[in-house]
Amino acid sequence: MADFGGTDLEAFRGEVRTWVEANFPAALKGKNPMQVEERNTPTPDMEAWRKAVGSKGWGTPTWPKEYGGGGLSSAEARVVQGEFARARAYNPIGGMGVMMFGPTLLEYGTEAQKQEHIPPICRGEIAWCQGFSEPGAGSDLAGLQTKAEDKGDHFVINGQKIWTSGAQWADWCFCLVRTDTSKKHEGISFVLFTMHQKGVETRPIPLIAGSSPFCEVFLTDALADKKNLVGPLNGGWTIAKRLLQHERSGLTGAGGGLGSGGKPIEQLAKEYVGVDEEGRIADSDLRTRLINNVMNMRAFQQTAVRAMVEARGNASPGNTTSIMKNAGTSLIQERHEMALEIMGHQGLGWEGDDFSAEELGAVRGWLFGKAFTIFGGSSEVQSNIVSKRILGLPDLTQSK
Amino acid sequence: MAVLTEEQSMLRDAAKSWVQEKSPVTAFRKMRDSGAELGYDVAAWNEMAEMGWAGVIIPEEYGGSDFGYLSLGLVLEETGRTLTASPLLASALGGASAIILGGSDAQKSAWLSKIAEGAAIATLAVDEGPHHRPDKVATTVSGGKLSGKKTFVLEGMAANVFVVSAVSGGAVELYLVAADAPGVTRTKLNLADSRGAANVSFDNVAVSDADKLTGGAALLEKTLDRARAGISAEMLGAAVQAFEVTLDYLKTRVQFGQVIGSFQALQHRAAKMFTELELSRSAVEAALTAIDNDAPDVPELVSLAKAKMGDTFHLVSNEMVQMHGGIGMTDAHDAGFYLKRARAAEAAFGNQAFHRDRYARIQGY
Ligand SMILES: Cc1cc2nc3c(=O)[nH]c(=O)nc-3n(C[C@H](O)[C@H](O)[C@H](O)COP(=O)(O)OP(=O)(O)OC[C@H]3O[C@@H](n4cnc5c(N)ncnc54)[C@H](O)[C@@H]3O)c2cc1C
Ligand SMILES: Cc1cc2nc3c(=O)[nH]c(=O)nc-3n(C[C@H](O)[C@H](O)[C@H](O)COP(=O)(O)OP(=O)(O)OC[C@H]3O[C@@H](n4cnc5c(N)ncnc54)[C@H](O)[C@@H]3O)c2cc1C
Numbered sequence: 001m002a003d004f005g006g007t008d009l010e011a012f013r014g015e016v017r018t019w020v021e022a023n024f025p026a027a028l029k030g031k032n033p034m035q036v037e038e039r040n041t042p043t044p045d046m047e048a049w050r051k052a053v054g055s056k057g058w059g060t061p062t063w064p065k066e067y068g069g070g071g072l073s074s075a076e077a078r079v080v081q082g083e084f085a086r087a088r089a090y091n092p093i094g095g096m097g098v099m100m101f102g103p104t105l106l107e108y109g110t111e112a113q114k115q116e117h118i119p120p121i122c123r124g125e126i127a128w129c130q131g132f133s134e135p136g137a138g139s140d141l142a143g144l145q146t147k148a149e150d151k152g153d154h155f156v157i158n159g160q161k162i163w164t165s166g167a168q169w170a171d172w173c174f175c176l177v178r179t180d181t182s183k184k185h186e187g188i189s190f191v192l193f194t195m196h197q198k199g200v201e202t203r204p205i206p207l208i209a210g211s212s213p214f215c216e217v218f219l220t221d222a223l224a225d226k227k228n229l230v231g232p233l234n235g236g237w238t239i240a241k242r243l244l245q246h247e248r249s250g251l252t253g254a255g256g257g258l259g260s261g262g263k264p265i266e267q268l269a270k271e272y273v274g275v276d277e278e279g280r281i282a283d284s285d286l287r288t289r290l291i292n293n294v295m296n297m298r299a300f301q302q303t304a305v306r307a308m309v310e311a312r313g314n315a316s317p318g319n320t321t322s323i324m325k326n327a328g329t330s331l332i333q334e335r336h337e338m339a340l341e342i343m344g345h346q347g348l349g350w351e352g353d354d355f356s357a358e359e360l361g362a363v364r365g366w367l368f369g370k371a372f373t374i375f376g377g378s379s380e381v382q383s384n385i386v387s388k389r390i391l392g393l394p395d396l397t398q399s400k
Numbered sequence: 401m402a403v404l405t406e407e408q409s410m411l412r413d414a415a416k417s418w419v420q421e422k423s424p425v426t427a428f429r430k431m432r433d434s435g436a437e438l439g440y441d442v443a444a445w446n447e448m449a450e451m452g453w454a455g456v457i458i459p460e461e462y463g464g465s466d467f468g469y470l471s472l473g474l475v476l477e478e479t480g481r482t483l484t485a486s487p488l489l490a491s492a493l494g495g496a497s498a499i500i501l502g503g504s505d506a507q508k509s510a511w512l513s514k515i516a517e518g519a520a521i522a523t524l525a526v527d528e529g530p531h532h533r534p535d536k537v538a539t540t541v542s543g544g545k546l547s548g549k550k551t552f553v554l555e556g557m558a559a560n561v562f563v564v565s566a567v568s569g570g571a572v573e574l575y576l577v578a579a580d581a582p583g584v585t586r587t588k589l590n591l592a593d594s595r596g597a598a599n600v601s602f603d604n605v606a607v608s609d610a611d612k613l614t615g616g617a618a619l620l621e622k623t624l625d626r627a628r629a630g631i632s633a634e635m636l637g638a639a640v641q642a643f644e645v646t647l648d649y650l651k652t653r654v655q656f657g658q659v660i661g662s663f664q665a666l667q668h669r670a671a672k673m674f675t676e677l678e679l680s681r682s683a684v685e686a687a688l689t690a691i692d693n694d695a696p697d698v699p700e701l702v703s704l705a706k707a708k709m710g711d712t713f714h715l716v717s718n719e720m721v722q723m724h725g726g727i728g729m730t731d732a733h734d735a736g737f738y739l740k741r742a743r744a745a746e747a748a749f750g751n752q753a754f755h756r757d758r759y760a761r762i763q764g765y
Contacts, residue, residue, distance in 0.1 A: 266764075266765045270765060280760070280761070281765050291756045295759055299679040299704060299708050302679075303679050309403055323675045327679060382671075387661075393670065397662065
């Protein structure tokens with residue numbers, strides 16, 4: 001990793017700026033078509049931009065160059081991010097491969113596994129899904145039952161996964177399976193398999209927000225090659241926990257971006273609710289709650305920055321991501337609720353021309369946002385992690 | 401914890417070990433039980449001054465070390481842990497800031513070295529009622545005479561010089577008024593937190609232009625922001641300590657055949673407190689750092705820090721009593737000290753409501 005001083009960094013900035021100007025399609029300016037649904041029906045512009053960024057490795061800027069990453073220092077990565085933002089360009093390389101699977105494989109995978117799976121993630125060619133939760137194993141994930149039988153050079157997998165985001169569009173699945181029924185945590189293995197096979201069937205589940213971004217996944221004699229076992233046999237739990245830390249830090253923007261997008265909430269309030277003669281939001285009860293949320297959000301962002309500074313740029317998500325997940329997600333949900341309240345009846349539109357895109361977005365965002373305190377380990381589960389791992393509080397023994 | 405320079409780490413470590421050895425909460429209890437007139441232990445304050453803590457923000461030419469506000473905040477955080485009562489906040493930070501920012505050479509020479517040595521106590525006399533309303537000033541200067549009443553002046557009984565806000569020619573100005581000037585009378589206040597405070601009245605006290613600080617209302621705000629950030633650092637230390645003591649209790653107190661810290665109803669509240677403390681630390685350190693950098697957003701960052709820290713200390717001090725059960729209600733336990741200090745510190749230099757409103761006004765809503 002090059003250690004750029006200030007002047008070299010400026011030179012690099014110039015290089016990135018020129019490159020973005022030359023490669024970013026103007027039609028995509030200000031758009032972010034990275035929702036799973038849109039990402040899976042790309043326009044030619046989107047395809048061109050994905051390929052351009054993918055070939056540079058700048059979508060995964062700090063990942064090693066030898067696996068297709070950008071090989072940049074975190075300072076350089078911030079330059080790339082800054083230049084994209086300046087050009088109002090989105091990062092076309094995303095999804096679960098980038099957010100959680102890639103970082104975990106880089107840490108635990110064999111050389112051959114990294115060579116096979118990381119470069120397509122950096123180029124945005126392969127969509128991954130996460131086969132963890134099951135009908136009987138949610139918060140108590142280690143209670144999972146999906147079974148993998150050892151057949152020499154491959155595993156045969158039977159069972160059911162649920163809530164699998166993007167499974168209907170995914171190419172590959174990183175999956176937790178039971179390889180030993182005599183133990184709980186030590187009987188779990190971490191395997192990879194292609195979704196494009198006979199033994200894998202997906203059924204989309206509609207959400208309260210209207211769309212169906214996740215599925216039930218039925219596994220009936222599905223196959224996984226032995227070479228796609230990550231880590232040791234029955235050693236999948238450690239890897240799963242690490243992956244969940246990456247998931248949490250990605251979800252809350254502990255890594256930086258906790259943007260809810262759109263207009264600042266105080267601006268919305270001024271427009272919909274009006275202001276008094278001193279220019280303050282007219283509804284004083286709302287104003288107080290809104291200030292509180294805005295200030296807490298700022299303290300949250302200050303904490304994200306502080307965590308990064310204290311780790312001197314080498315922030316690797318640890319137990320503190322549990323604090324950040326709970327703090328961040330509750331603030332976002334509070335904000336969703338306030339946006340709705342601010343818009344009044346206009347903030348309850350489901351569809352149609354009577355409502356602006358912003359209003360419809362607020363409703364869907366509010367509904368989907370309820371998932372933030374459930375997935376990636378629910379807020380109650382995070383509080384358990386904080387009290388046990390960070391604060392050292394003991395488990396309950398059998399009640400007397 | 402912010403990334404510290406070597407000097408800052410040394411200063412913090414020195415403060416930590418002095419506080420633990422020389423100024424545990426038992427020292428505060430002793431001071432309270434003795435009914436100390438000034439509201440602090442003079443011998444302990446002299447030791448603090450000898451270690452240079454009274455001069456942390458004072459320029460070197462006046463005998464200080466000019467280490468800045470984050471550095472002084474580190475000391476305040478440590479002394480805050482054990483509720484150490486001293487004029488560090490009122491004088492070495494509040495009074496000193498006004499003189500550093502608005503004093504003439506003569507005023508600086510007259511006071512700063514003495515403040516840095518701990519030999520003189522300066523303090524802000526700005527409030528005039530039960531609430532912090534620095535823009536509402538009834539005290540006036542006319543014909544060279546200053547008259548008015550100031551309330552809840554920190555270390556008011558110990559002060560040698562007051563920084564007094566008064567309206568002169570229609571504008572708010574700050575004046576340095578010696579405590580022994582004719583016309584100054586003070587009354588000791590006995591507050592729940594046992595710290596030094598007084599009401600001070602000024603009755604036709606003679607002042608001249610030489611007593612006026614330069615900067616008016618803007619200087620007052622700038623000075624107050626420094627005091628607000630400073631007390632937030634003290635509150636951070638106290639709240640962290642209150643939390644740690646409570647956490648220890650959760651790990652040792654046995655009921656229903658197990659330590660009470662194994663009950664999820666308490667675990668999740670402990671996790672919440674820990675989270676709020678982390679967020680508060682970020683806000684406090686950001687405010688102090690912004691002051692050191694003379695950043696344009698000091699006012700909003702300070703209001704954020706004081707409001708956030710106030711909420712958190714409020715929460716933690718209540719939970720400290722609650723989670724200790726009956727023992728937390730006793731005077732023999734320290735929980736009550738933290739509860740009382742929390743409310744007094746919350747009210748000082750603007751409570752949460754004041755700073756939330758101020759933050760929103762600065763942001764234009
Ligand atoms: C939109 C969305 C997308 C998702 N995507 C994926 C995905 O891609 N892949 C995947 O594998 N999973 C995914 N999930 C599943 C998610 O991880 C689970 O929903 C989550 O782990 C909770 O499990 P559960 O739904 O079974 O709830 P349960 O575990 O049954 O929890 C029910 C309630 O009990 C509480 N609870 C449970 N245990 C405790 C405890 N010990 N102490 C206190 N309270 C407790 C929970 O906090 C919750 O409030 C997704 C979920 C959603 C909503
Ligand atoms: C002013 C006052 C007057 C009193 N008067 C009387 C009286 O006249 N007669 C009398 O007999 N007693 C009296 N008491 C005692 C009172 O009943 C006890 O203080 C109370 O039962 C709590 O017990 P504890 O103090 O031992 O706290 P603990 O039981 O040790 O509790 C400590 C903390 O742990 C929590 N906790 C304990 N168990 C659990 C659990 N299972 N789940 C979650 N949280 C838990 C408690 O809520 C508390 O926050 C009085 C107490 C006070 C403060």
